[in-house]
Amino acid sequence: MIGEMTTLCSIRKLDQNDAEDWAAIRRESLEANPLAFSASVPDDLTVWLESIRTRLAESDESAVFGAFSGKSLVGIVGIQRYAGKKERHKCFIWGMYVTAQRRRSGTGERLLRAAIQEARSWQGVEQVQLAVSEVADDAKRLYERIGFREWGREPRTLSWQGRFADETHMILDLRESH
DSSP: OHHHHHHTEEEEEOOGGGHHHHHHHHHHHHHHOTTTOSOOOOSOHHHHHHHHHHHHSOOSSEEEEEEEETTEEEEEEEEEEOOSGGGTTEEEEEEEEEOGGGTTTTHHHHHHHHHHHHHHHSTTOOEEEEEEETTOHHHHHHHHHHTOEEEEEEEEEEEETTEEEEEEEEEEETTTOO
């Protein structure tokens, strides 16, 4: 069954036409896992949807990838290059999420690999960074399996309704991995 789910899933870069689907799954991720993400669902969803459309507009140094099961968006991940002159060799993964029914199907790994491949296509990028909350053990194991290694831990990074979560900072050196 797991193998079947993986083969039925397609991965592609999202564009402005995907804004509503992306907003829906992003909202699901933030509501279901408030201590796994630093972002929160905004109060004004109309403004949020417009900002999503802007974010999904063509950009040479950022992308959001989606995993689709048929026409349903079942996973997302973003990648963005740092803008500063002295940080152009780095980019970061953000917003990684796979719906509960698609977890452990290979969908997350395929999304992550698509984002890493995008980073490799950006001239001069040598490393990919990310932060993962302590409440996302499965995600951390996936990152380690792909080759990310921990370089630091920030205690009490996130706070939600009286609960706290630490974040682990991780890096993938593209010069070492293939």
